Amino acid sequence: MTVPTMAEMMAQGKQPEVLFWVGAAGSYDDRAKKISRAFVKILHQANVDFAVLGTEESSTGDAAKRSGNEFLFQMQAMMNIEVLNGYEVKKIVTCDPHSFNTLKNEYPSLGGKYEVFHHTQFIQNLISEGRLKIDDTTLKGKRVTFHDPCYLGRANEVYESPRNLIKRLGVNLTEMKRNKSTALCCGAGGAQMFKEPEKGDKDINVLRTEDALETKPQIIATGCPYCNTMMTDGIKFKEKEAEVLVKDIAELIAEANNL
Amino acid sequence: MQYLPNIIFAIALLLGIGFFVMNIHKLSRNIKLGKDVDRTDRKPERLKNMIKIALGQSKMVKRPFSGFLHIVVYVGFIIINIEVLEIIIDGLFGTHRIFQGVLGNGFYAFLIGTFEILAALVFVAVVIFWLRRNVSNIKRFFSKEMKGWPKNDGNNILYFEMVLMTLFLVMNATDTAFQQAGIGNPISQFIAPLFDGFSAETIHTIERSAWWIHILGILVFLNYLYYSKHLHILLAFPNTYLANLNPKGQFNNLESVTNEVKLMMDPDADPYAAPAEGAEETVPEKFGASDVTDLNWVQLLNSYTCTECGRCTSSCPANLTGKELSPRKIMMDTRDRLEEVGRNIDANGGTFVDDGKQLLNDYIKPEELWACTSCNACVEECPVNIDPLSIIMDMRRYLVMEESAAPQELNMMMTNIENNGAPWQYNQQDRLNWAKED
Numbered sequence: 001m002t003v004p005t006m007a008e009m010m011a012q013g014k015q016p017e018v019l020f021w022v023g024a025a026g027s028y029d030d031r032a033k034k035i036s037r038a039f040v041k042i043l044h045q046a047n048v049d050f051a052v053l054g055t056e057e058s059s060t061g062d063a064a065k066r067s068g069n070e071f072l073f074q075m076q077a078m079m080n081i082e083v084l085n086g087y088e089v090k091k092i093v094t095c096d097p098h099s100f101n102t103l104k105n106e107y108p109s110l111g112g113k114y115e116v117f118h119h120t121q122f123i124q125n126l127i128s129e130g131r132l133k134i135d136d137t138t139l140k141g142k143r144v145t146f147h148d149p150c151y152l153g154r155a156n157e158v159y160e161s162p163r164n165l166i167k168r169l170g171v172n173l174t175e176m177k178r179n180k181s182t183a184l185c186c187g188a189g190g191a192q193m194f195k196e197p198e199k200g201d202k203d204i205n206v207l208r209t210e211d212a213l214e215t216k217p218q219i220i221a222t223g224c225p226y227c228n229t230m231m232t233d234g235i236k237f238k239e240k241e242a243e244v245l246v247k248d249i250a251e252l253i254a255e256a257n258n259l
Numbered sequence: 260m261q262y263l264p265n266i267i268f269a270i271a272l273l274l275g276i277g278f279f280v281m282n283i284h285k286l287s288r289n290i291k292l293g294k295d296v297d298r299t300d301r302k303p304e305r306l307k308n309m310i311k312i313a314l315g316q317s318k319m320v321k322r323p324f325s326g327f328l329h330i331v332v333y334v335g336f337i338i339i340n341i342e343v344l345e346i347i348i349d350g351l352f353g354t355h356r357i358f359q360g361v362l363g364n365g366f367y368a369f370l371i372g373t374f375e376i377l378a379a380l381v382f383v384a385v386v387i388f389w390l391r392r393n394v395s396n397i398k399r400f401f402s403k404e405m406k407g408w409p410k411n412d413g414n415n416i417l418y419f420e421m422v423l424m425t426l427f428l429v430m431n432a433t434d435t436a437f438q439q440a441g442i443g444n445p446i447s448q449f450i451a452p453l454f455d456g457f458s459a460e461t462i463h464t465i466e467r468s469a470w471w472i473h474i475l476g477i478l479v480f481l482n483y484l485y486y487s488k489h490l491h492i493l494l495a496f497p498n499t500y501l502a503n504l505n506p507k508g509q510f511n512n513l514e515s516v517t518n519e520v521k522l523m524m525d526p527d528a529d530p531y532a533a534p535a536e537g538a539e540e541t542v543p544e545k546f547g548a549s550d551v552t553d554l555n556w557v558q559l560l561n562s563y564t565c566t567e568c569g570r571c572t573s574s575c576p577a578n579l580t581g582k583e584l585s586p587r588k589i590m591m592d593t594r595d596r597l598e599e600v601g602r603n604i605d606a607n608g609g610t611f612v613d614d615g616k617q618l619l620n621d622y623i624k625p626e627e628l629w630a631c632t633s634c635n636a637c638v639e640e641c642p643v644n645i646d647p648l649s650i651i652m653d654m655r656r657y658l659v660m661e662e663s664a665a666p667q668e669l670n671m672m673m674t675n676i677e678n679n680g681a682p683w684q685y686n687q688q689d690r691l692n693w694a695k696e697d
Binding site: 070181 | 519
């Protein structure tokens with residue numbers, strides 16, 4: 001798979017259309033890496049001129065900031081901004097709503113001003129520009145429910161672009177009782193991903209998985225690598241992995257288009 | 260002697276309003292104990308929010324049943340104030356139903372008739388509220404933090420409203436001239452027959468008593484506000500106007516930290532440099548919040564505005580799964596501590612004397628703070644745009660940056676970010692490996 005880096009692009013004197021911010025999960029987590037690859041396949045199919053930072057990319061600092069370490073966050077932010085501004089980046093796309101939120105909302109006042117897209121928004125634009133088509137026959141009729149990531153939904157009010165893409169797959173989209181602005185967190189946000197939950201009577205991802213299972217889905221669609229992990233774990237906990245798949249919207253599109 | 264009632268009325272009115280104004284001063288002083296935050300921008304948007312959310316109750320009706328009942332009580336409250344105006348004029352000048360003459364029988368009948376119907380509806384709504392609070396099984400009314408005063412406060416407000424509405428209707432029912440005129444008494448005409456056997460004098464005494472207790476009750480209720488969650492009827496307006504307008508996911512970038520980080524990252528900076536000549540000696544700013552005075556004044560206003568409805572807590576994923584965190588409790592604790600600080604200042608002649616307590620640990624435990632997923636469900640739910648998440652985040656900042664008291668796993672995550680540029684222990688040189696696998 002060809003994934004050009006900004007450094008290579010620069011060496012050739014080129015400026016790509018968009019920077020793909022892969023994020024730590026998308027780079028290192030085995031499950032999330034599949035999402036990164038699916039998204040790259042879509043970018044290739046739509047002939048998008050893109051590049052990644054590769055080894056020059058570093059944590060956005062989201063997890064540090066939300067766990068209260070503003071120092072570490074700002075150090076990360078300033079280092080990343082230096083790199084991004086060095087490459088004169090204008091447009092960024094990412095599959096991670098946490099990176100999306102941080103780059104879009106928290107970097108500007110530290111000197112990093114970019115046009116930032118979540119991959120579902122970016123893919124939707126590709127479709128409306130006529131650069132990409134989604135095959136609506138491969139997954140036709142499957143029962144799909146979508147779990148809104150907090151940092152895409154409530155945090156940035158992006159509710160429609162993921163749903164729009166799912167509907168284009170020709171599937172049967174059913175909503176959970178808590179959806180859009182009232183969606184329940186997967187349990188990973190605010191740096192919870194990196195620690196054991198505080199004591200209680202249930203894990204949040206299990207409760208959210210129960211919400212999803214009530215819709216009797218064949219597929220739980222996600223738009224965030226952390227939500228994906230949490231929902232996958234929830235499905236395993238409920239011993240439903242034989243019946244229910246957890247897939248990122250990028251993976252579903254790649255699958256529908258046989259990429 | 261004939262002016263005695265007027266004089267007593269004027270004194271009662273002055274005392275009632277005077278005491279209220281005094282408490283409002285205290286309220287404003289307490290809120291100003293918070294740090295400054297600029298909310299003077301985007302005025303049209305702020306005004307729109309206030310009109311839509313506070314005046315228009317747009318977030319209340321997201322839960323339609325309680326939302327509808329709340330609108331009945333709210334409309335009743337606002338409109339009945341016109342009646343209160345008449346009572347005040349009558350009371351001060353010894354007139355009786357002054358608006359009847361001024362507005363003419365027809366319009367007066369319409370007005371008072373509307374009040375009577377509203378009063379009856381408010382009474383019914385309040386009874387349903389009482390049943391929901393005390394009899395039905397609505398979890399948010401029976402949580403841990405709703406014991407003692409918070410529970411009694413909720414009920415007191417309902418009793419107040421029941422009594423005030425009853426007095427209003429009885430006052431109309433026993434106003435013989437008003438009943439005989441048969442104008443604007445759609446409800447009280449059915450109450451009037453209850454007094455049929457009474458002498459004219461007794462009925463008049465009942466009317467006067469109901470009138471007096473009604474207006475005195477209103478003055479007492481006005482002064483009850485400051486001690487009660489009912490303060491939201493006033494503060495919902497500034498609170499929605501001043502609410503955060505940025506995307507909910509956008510957390511502020513602490514400026515004090517930015518300065519430090521810039522200094523650290525600037526290769527030319529001299530860390531041992533003496534402060535410039537004439538520069539003011541500044542106390543290094545505390546990072547994050549451990550007490551109410553570290554919070555900003557909008558966060559403090561939030562705490563006074565909270566009416567403890569618990570919609571935040573009932574949508575909080577941590578709370579729903581049995582964890583210690585309750586966003587409502589965060590707001591109640593903030594208000595309780597702020598009141599305590601205020602009383603301390605009053606008792607010590609205008610300055611705060613260290614009482615060895617603070618919001619963190621004495622009120623809010625770290626366990627509560629660490630249970631938050633920062634998902635913004637509480638912020639989304641609040642009918643008056645309170646932001647409990649911002650307080651949680653500021654307190655986490657204190658725990659991490661001042662006390663290094665993060666849970667061990669988070670410390671490891673932070674170390675990894677610092678060393679490897681990722682929350683996991685991977686080598687930054689392996690960041691592109693995903694592209695080579697398939």
